[in-house]
Amino acid sequence: MEEIILWLKYLFLGIVQGATEPIPVSSSGHLIIAQKLMGIKQNGLSFEILTNTASLIAIIFIFREDIKKLIIGALGYLRTRKEEYKADFMFCLYIIIGTIPAAVVAVLFKDRIEEIFSSVYTVSIALLITGVALWLIRNLRGRKQDGDLSTKDALLVGLAQAVALIPGISRSGATVIASIAVGMKQETALKFSFMLYIPISIGGLIMGVSDIANDPNRSQLAIPYLIAFITTLFVTYFSMRWFMGIMARGNLKYFSYYCFAAGTLLLIFL
Known part of the structure; x- marks a missing residue:
């Protein structure tokens, strides 16, 4: 019975991660809250890395045609210098530029940031x-x-992504907000935000391989981790599709209502 309850807890964590990763409400913040409510304490970053990888796979699948087009266009421009490929090449270049701030902060300060800010109070604020x-x-x-x-647009959005390393600050929210603030259309803001998510998540996975390999609970929690991974994969896909519709209609204000309500309730009750 205890084993089934544990599986259900990790199923719920997978739902939380998958539902909140694409939308501007902070998946890391919601995971901290969910783990606290269910009395689950994670040692190390294995669980976070695994569930983020599941979200990454879902998002790559959704944007697979855009990714393919950008890669073909960028390589075409490098080979031929034809003007028809330049826009794709420059978009890839801006993705690289926008990734740099968060990559530098993650390498130098990520563990320290999580140590200082991983509290329910911080998440609420x-x-x-x-x-x-x-x-x-x-x-x-x-x-x-x-x-x-x-280049300025890419750097500003990249800096927003770096700020989102603080638990409770939504990565998608920070990058979408910054993208819209610098004048991008909704569709471009969404695309640029999640193209930035891909390299930073791949980098996090590479850096976290040792955490997974050295996780003392790896064998004991293999099934719960697998349940969370699969759940996150599918829920992220549907949540991302839903969010794309929200962005197309420009209804981001509803997420602000949710953040106000959730942050206030956390301050009052937790």
């Missing part, structure tokens, strides 16, 4: 901050498309 930011950009409608971005 971060959710309120995210709510304010979402409210401020709720009516913005940018004009910049894929071919209109600049």
Whole structure:
């Protein structure tokens, strides 16, 4: 019976991770809350890395045609220097530029950041901050498309992604908010945000291989981890599809309401 309860707990954690990774409400913050409520304490980063990898696979699958087009276009431009490929090459270059801030901060300070900020109080404050930011950009409608971005745009969005290493600050929220704030159209903001997610997540997986290999609970929690992984994979896919529809309609203000409510309730009750 205890084993089944444990499996159900990890099923729930997979649902939480998958549902919140694509949307601007902070998956890391919600996982901290869920683990606290269920009395689960993770030692190391194995679980976080595994569930993030599941989300990564789902998001790569959704954006597979965009990724293919960008790679073919970038390589085509490098080989031929034809103008028709330049926009794809520049978009890839901006993804690289936008990835640098978070990569540097993650390598130098990620463990320290999580040690300092991984508390329910921090998550509640971060959710309120995210709510304010979402409210401020709720009516913005940018004009910049894929071919209109600049190095400055990429750096500003990249810095937002670096700030999102603080648990409770949503990565997708920070990058989408920053992308819209610098004038991107909803579709371009969504695409650029999740293209930035891919390299930073792959980097996190590579850096975390040793955590997984050295996890003392790996054998004991193999089935719960697998349950969480599969659940996260499928829930991320459907959550991402749903969020794409929300972005197309420009209804981000509803996420600000949620962040205000969740952050306030956490401050009151936890």
